[in-house]
Amino acid sequence: MTQEIEIEFKNIVTKNDFETLLTAFEIDNSQFKKQINHYFDTTNFQLKSHKCALRIREKSEKYTMTLKQPHEVGLLETHQALTKDEAEIALKGGPLPKGSLAEHLFNSFEIDIKECRFLGTLITKRAEIPYIGGTLVFDHSFYLDVEDFEIEYEVTDEQKGKDIFAKLFLQNNIPMIKTENKIRRFFTKKLEQQ
Numbered sequence: 001m002t003q004e005i006e007i008e009f010k011n012i013v014t015k016n017d018f019e020t021l022l023t024a025f026e027i028d029n030s031q032f033k034k035q036i037n038h039y040f041d042t043t044n045f046q047l048k049s050h051k052c053a054l055r056i057r058e059k060s061e062k063y064t065m066t067l068k069q070p071h072e073v074g075l076l077e078t079h080q081a082l083t084k085d086e087a088e089i090a091l092k093g094g095p096l097p098k099g100s101l102a103e104h105l106f107n108s109f110e111i112d113i114k115e116c117r118f119l120g121t122l123i124t125k126r127a128e129i130p131y132i133g134g135t136l137v138f139d140h141s142f143y144l145d146v147e148d149f150e151i152e153y154e155v156t157d158e159q160k161g162k163d164i165f166a167k168l169f170l171q172n173n174i175p176m177i178k179t180e181n182k183i184r185r186f187f188t189k190k191l192e193q194q
Contacts (some may be wrong), residue, residue, distance in 0.1 A: 006076075010153075011150065013151055021151060031185070039187075050070075065080045074083040074158070078104050083160065086123060101113075122183075
């Protein structure tokens with residue numbers, strides 16, 4: 001199990017604004033990599049009620065289970081590597097694997113990982129570049145009949161990152177829109193479809 005603090009800013013943009021920024025930063029299709037996020041929660045959304053998210057990310061034929069939870073600054077991410085077999089069992093409705101992440105989930109929220117079920121998949125085509133002491137991320141995502149475009153900025157200093165991110169959009173005449181993270185957008189759409 002590994003843990004890290006994630007501090008990031010995000011902004012949903014139109015397809016045209018996304019393409020404008022790709023041109024401005026000279027990003028082409030060859031820089032995009034595919035990642036697949038499979039989301040899990042209990043049947044009564046206990047994780048969501050704690051503002052947490054649990055996913056298995058499939059990237060470059062590697063599988064990582066991640067719990068995201070609120071932290072004083074940003075989010076605390078707890079990761080556990082999975083084998084392909086462990087991931088496939090969970091995606092076919094079987095149990096998520098036990099281990100240090102399951103223990104952390106129970107100790108922090110009294111949620112038994114055996115109660116978590118597969119809810120759906122979000123696919124993202126992502127390009128990343130270094131940008132003023134952080135990482136600028138260009139995400140084109142697909143989930144539940146939705147296609148969206150998002151710019152993220154991952155940083156280590158929250159206030160500096162916030163200022164740099166706002167300036168980027170101001171300089172490019174692109175509106176800043178209050179943007180929920182992908183898992184929240186996924187869950188909002190999932191609940192609309194029920």
